[in-house]
Amino acid sequence: MIEYSVPWTNADSCSTWLADLVTKALIDEAELTPKPGLVDMETTGAHTDLHIDLMRRSAQALHETFAEMARVAFRRKPNQELREQLARIGRDGEEVMLQATGGTNTHRGAIWALGLLTAGAAIHGPPASPKEIAALAGEIARYPDRYAPARTTNGIRVRQQYKVSGATGEAQQGFPHVIRIGLPTLQSSRHRGVSESQAKLDALLAIIASLDDTCLLHRGGREALHFTKQGARHVLVLGGTSTEEGWNALRQLDTGLIARNASPGGSADLLAATLFLDDLSMYRSNRYKVAIGGAFGWNN
Ligand SMILES: CC(C)(COP(=O)(O)OP(=O)(O)OC[C@H]1O[C@@H](n2cnc3c(N)ncnc32)[C@H](O[C@H]2O[C@H](COP(=O)(O)OP(=O)(O)OP(=O)(O)O)[C@@H](O)[C@H]2O)[C@@H]1O)[C@@H](O)C(=O)NCCC(=O)NCCS
Numbered sequence: 001m002i003e004y005s006v007p008w009t010n011a012d013s014c015s016t017w018l019a020d021l022v023t024k025a026l027i028d029e030a031e032l033t034p035k036p037g038l039v040d041m042e043t044t045g046a047h048t049d050l051h052i053d054l055m056r057r058s059a060q061a062l063h064e065t066f067a068e069m070a071r072v073a074f075r076r077k078p079n080q081e082l083r084e085q086l087a088r089i090g091r092d093g094e095e096v097m098l099q100a101t102g103g104t105n106t107h108r109g110a111i112w113a114l115g116l117l118t119a120g121a122a123i124h125g126p127p128a129s130p131k132e133i134a135a136l137a138g139e140i141a142r143y144p145d146r147y148a149p150a151r152t153t154n155g156i157r158v159r160q161q162y163k164v165s166g167a168t169g170e171a172q173q174g175f176p177h178v179i180r181i182g183l184p185t186l187q188s189s190r191h192r193g194v195s196e197s198q199a200k201l202d203a204l205l206a207i208i209a210s211l212d213d214t215c216l217l218h219r220g221g222r223e224a225l226h227f228t229k230q231g232a233r234h235v236l237v238l239g240g241t242s243t244e245e246g247w248n249a250l251r252q253l254d255t256g257l258i259a260r261n262a263s264p265g266g267s268a269d270l271l272a273a274t275l276f277l278d279d280l281s282m283y284r285s286n287r288y289k290v291a292i293g294g295a296f297g298w299n300n
């Protein structure tokens with residue numbers, strides 16, 4: 001177990017530490033290769049305006065956004081005021097992202113999901129479980145964002161047209177695709193002894209197989225969503241990405257998605273969220289608890 005030197009003693013050190021973990025999770029997701037339809041180290045998937053360096057640049061530029069979200073949430077309770085503070089920081093973060101990428105949407109969904117989860121982690125303090133953090137994030141997301149500008153996003157159009165709950169619903173329900181699918185798949189693949197990158201790919205495919213991803217619906221309608229979910233399920237039925245058959249099926253899914261100009265961007269964000277909570281849960285050792293508990297008063 002990694003020994004860690006007390007990051008939770010004040011809002012600044014906690015926030016920087018959480019933002020480091022989020023940035024790492026975003027970069028780990030982007031660099032994971034090969035992902036179906038998504039940007040990775042080999043290709044730009046179904047994207048013409050994205051590439052791996054842009055994804056890395058965007059993740060790094062967003063470090064301060066996540067740190068600020070953690071700072072305002074540190075040891076607070078979820079409430080309307082916090083929701084609105086986070087929303088303002090999130091919207092400013094979108095501007096930072098667009099400036100860093102020259103106007104391309106790299107991480108809009110990630111700012112939303114990981115912003116809420118960062119806030120949940122900062123509220124709870126250690127040793128929170130992923131489930132507790134996601135529940136707090138869901139509680140924040142259920143408060144209305146009263147200052148949200150009137151804008152018609154791809155997500156809003158698609159949610160109305162296809163009657164799906166999208167990124168907002170996922171958050172308000174406490175991130176079920178992270179807690180019930182991403183993390184358990186990551187752990188069970190690790191227990192089977194597959195490589196770390198295969199375990200992460202399996203987690204991504206399990207999320208894709210179940211999520212109503214509004215990116216897929218926006219770009220390719222129901223046909224693209226159905227094709228992608230079925231393709232991901234097929235890889236898992238074949239034993240996951242660590243088997244030769246599963247690996248070949250993953251490659252076929254990638255080819256099919258590129259041909260359809262479709263990409264599971266929402267699933268990629270939820271994989272990053274899975275990796276963030278997984279990393280965070282590594283620090284739940286007893287030794288760590290004793291070292292940091294004082295800051296939150298549990299050692300009394
Ligand atoms: C509340 C918001 C999430 C706004 O959401 P809304 O429903 O209005 O929809 P979008 O902004 O269109 O979508 C949100 C992004 O969430 C990802 N996503 C999609 N489906 C799901 C899902 N089922 N569960 C979770 N997450 C999901 C997805 O993000 C990824 O895809 C983006 C790339 O897509 P792409 O098609 O390439 O690019 P576009 O530019 O969108 O299309 P083109 O024009 O190129 O064709 C990339 O961003 C990935 O991250 C969806 O895009 C929230 O955003 C909001 O209100 N934010 C402001 C406030 C805030 O941040 N608050 C923070 C804490 S309170």
Ligand SMILES: Nc1ncnc2[nH]cnc12
Pocket residue numbers: 029030037038039040045047050055106107110263265266268269
């Ligand atoms: N790797 C990736 N490729 C394309 N869109 C994404 N959104 C989040 N991660 C992504």
